[in-house]
Structures are given as C-alpha cells and as structure tokens.
Amino acid sequence: MEVLESRRALLEDLEIIEDAIASRFCRNPALYYSYLEKRAAISQETLDKPSISAMQANRVYKSKRMKRSRKQLVLQQHEINLFLREAFQKLRKLGSLEGPLDMGGLLDEKSDFEAFINKLGEVDGERRNSEDSTLEVNEKISQYAMFSASSSKEHPTTIKSERAFDLQLNDLFTRDEQYGEYMDLERFHSEWFKVIQSTECTLLKFLDILSVFLDDEKYLLKPPMDRKNERYLQFLGKLSNYVETYFCKCNILLDNKLLDSTIKTDFLSHLDTPIKRANKGYYSIASGKWFKTQAVYESYLTGKNHKKSVTKRYNGLLSEYKIHRYLKLLQKEFNRTREFIERKLAFTTEERIEEMAKLNECYDSPDYGADEKEEENSADTKNDLALQSKNGSESSVDLPLGPDGLPMPYWLYKLQGLDVTYTCEICGNLTFKGRRAFEKHFTEPTHMLRLRCLGIEPSPIFKGITSIEAALKLSNQVGALKKTKTSGRHQQGIDMDIEMEDEDGNVMSKKLYEELKKQGLV
Secondary structure, eight states: HHHHHHHHHHHHHHHHHHHHHHHHHHHHHHHHTHHHHHHHHHHOOOOOOOHHHHHOOOOOHOOOOOOOOOOHHHHHHHHHHHHHHHHHHHHHHHHOOOOOOOGGGOTTSSSSSSSHHHHHHHHHHHHHOOSSOOOOHHHHHHHSEEETTTSSSSSSSSOGGGGTTTTOOOTSSSSTTTTTTTOOOOHHHHHHHHHHHHHHHHHHHHHHGGGGGTTTTTHHSOSSOOTHHHHHHHHHHHHHHHHHHHHHHHHHHOOOHHHHHHHHHHHHHHHHHEEEETTTTTETTTOEEEEESSSHHHEEEEEEHHHHHHHHHHHHHHHHHHHHHHHHHHHHHHHHHHHHHHHHHHHHHHHHHHOOOOOHHHHOOOSSSSOOOOOOOOHHHHHHHHHHHHHHGGGGTTSSSSSTTTTOOOHHHTTTTTTTTEEEEESSSSSESSHHHEEEEEEEEHHHHHHHTOOOOGGGTTTTOEEEEEHHHHHHHHHHHHHHHHHHHHHHHHHHHEEEOOOOOOOHHHHHHHHHHHHTTT
C-alpha cells in the first residue's frame, strides 16, 4: 500500500507541475516562442511551423495579447526551468520505486463498486471531521500558482510562485546585461589591456577584435594575438566562460548540457579538419602550421606531434572554439550591444544620465508592474471547458472530425461559430450548425424546391428568410410590384401604338400629337 500511495502522490505532484507550466504558457505564449529561433540554431530537428499564408488566413494568429516586460519573461522562464528540474527528479524517483503492490481492500472482485464507495465514504468522513478544511492538494497547487509569492493579493508586485520565492533574477544578470538584452563586454575591454600590455585600444576597436570569432576561419588564420601566448589563452578562458554562462542563463529552457556535449564532440572533429588554401596547402588547427600536401598532413595527424599539440593546447583551443560557437549563436545580442555602445559614445552628458536612469529603473523595478493588467479571457475559457464537459451536444463525441480523424478542438469549433444553431421553417425546421452552412443552404436545391412548393419562384431576394409567413408576404409584395410595372408599360405601349395625323398629313404617335397640340403647334 505504501508503494501505491507513493506513486499516486508523485503522479499528483507531476500533474500539478504540468498544469502550472501550462498556465504560464497560456498567459504568455512568448515564453515558448521566444526561444524557438535559438533551438532551431542548435538542433538538427526540424520544427513544425505553419506556413506564412496559413498564419495570415487564420484569425487565431491575429489575436493580440498584452506584451510583458523582458524581466518578467526571463523570470518566468527560469521559474519554469525550476519546475522542470523538480519534475525530472520526481520522474526518476517514480521509476525507482519498487516493491509489492498491496491493493488491500481496494480490489473489487464482485465488480459492484462496493469497495470503492466505502473507501470514498471514509475519505469524505475524514475530510468533514478534520478541523482544517484546506486539502493538501490545494496547498500544493497554491505553491506553484502565479502571484502566490506576493504579499498583497490585490496589488501584487511579483508574479513568482511561492515555490520560486528564492529566485532572484538580479543575482543572475548584471545591470548592463538588462536580462539578456545586451552583453556585458566592457569589463573584458580592461582585461584586454593586460593582454596587449597597452591602453591604445578603444572599446569599438575591441568589439571589432571580438567580431573576428564570428567567422569560421578568420579567428584561426588571423588571430588578434599569437594563439600560443599565455596571457591571450587566459583571456580566452575567461571570455569563453562568460559567453557560455550568458547563453545558458538567457536560454534557460534549452538543453544546455546537451549543447555543451555537442560542442565538445564537434570540437574533436574540428581539430582533425584542416583549413584548405590553394596557394598555401593545409592548415593544422591544433599546431597552427601549414602543410603543402594532403598526404603530409594526414601523416602528421597520425604522428606523436599532433597528439602532443592537442594535449598541450587543449584548453586554449577549446576556449577558442567555444567563443566562436557561442558568439555565432549570440550574434543578435552582440550586434545590439555594439549599437548600444555606439549610441552611448555619441550621447551628451545629459543624454547619458537620462539613459542610465532609464536602465536603473528597469533593473530595480518589480517584475510585475502596478499598472499591469491580466486578461479576462481566462475565466471565460474555464467556463467554456466546464460547459464542454457538461453539455452533451458539445462533447468530443459530437464534434466534427478533422483531417487527422480526431475530433475538432473545442476552441476551433467555437471560433468557427459551429456552437450556434440556425433553424429554417421553410425546410421543415431543419437545423444548421454555424453561419457558413446556414447561408450556403439558401442556394441548395432542397431549399429552392421547398420555395416552389409554396408557390414562390426562387430568387436572391429570398436569401436569409426562413419563415414561411415572411416568404409568402414578400412574394405577394413582389408580385404586386411586378403587376404595377407591367400594366404601366402596357398602357404606355398602347399610347405609342395609336397614330395621329395633323392638318398637313404628318403621321405621329398619339402622345406626341397631344403634346404638340397643347403647345398650339398643330
């Protein structure tokens, strides 16, 4: 019984964590979509995304949500990562649980649910007799709920959950980084002075030096310093640690351990792959030497000198390669940092003070603003789901099937207006689900036949009319109007057919003769 209860408790915890993560994605989809670009860059797995035309045609993609601050976005991503780590721990614990499953009195041998009803009565009785009316599961749910870490429920200052109360984003990001908006590279500028043993290098020139690592070969063939220089290697080690840490904390939902393992695996093949130049031959990355022919290079790879170079320079070469890989992944952030530094250098003193005050305000402000509002659609969505489960007509059994053979999602069913029914009295009180099917049936043979049975000739003017009385009334009005127009045209034709002759023998119509006579011309 203990093993069974432990499994149940772990599964309950996993479900609570899953629901907490889903509620955050539902509130702010950017938590998921913001990292897809980086995921596509590091993963060979193709992402299934709808085409641009499909996104433009679908009203779901046009719906706008409130844009949340970058601080709040990154904070919730770190909070989700905390939940995921806890969920994986519980999954491992669930998989390691062993022992006999003592079902006790839970077995229902007669299949009459008597044991289940008795157990349910015991649990209900314990709950009623308990002084504390709060259930344990509700306490767990509140620990993972948004805003539960805030002291004020009416005017919250943080969106964090009670479970992530100790999560402090300002301990992870510096003021200059602005939660992943920019890279804090200015501190490495002063470190670079120690490497070159000179201060004749501006900040922009230093950024140009770092941009060399964005190229696949330039940082190897034209390094800013001798690649075997000890000061340069130490600098590369510090910079490598920074860009790796920065990427991981900005993209916390990615599998950064897998990325690090992939980079180290690629690094080994990188060392054995030469750089080819027609006029120089083959360049060895490990030793930094040129070999004239491929045969000479391949014999070098199998020799002791290559292995010795790799062993001796492994850390420095790995730091070089990591900077290259991570900077390519962080190219947008690097370019934003460069643009921001260029703007800062062009600032006046007042503009610089104003910009720094703005950055300080963003850094010190709470993750949930006082003027921030929550969307009111969440309650409606919950009500819709409740109605969906209660109302038999909206159950998944009655929902139309999609192209995959599965019932259409209820939100799409409602979006297309299929939850609204229309009745046509002319067609024998036939009901239609959705406006599209209802309007389409007016042009179908069945509806036209029913109109003819009522003595009405089908016409576009009867579209939208479902009542027999209204259709007959409109038909009579149209008939009377047609008769009036026909009689008028007939009388006009008679007048045009009668011919008159004046004193001079000129023949003309009766109408023209009468008009001329009134004017005294005949």
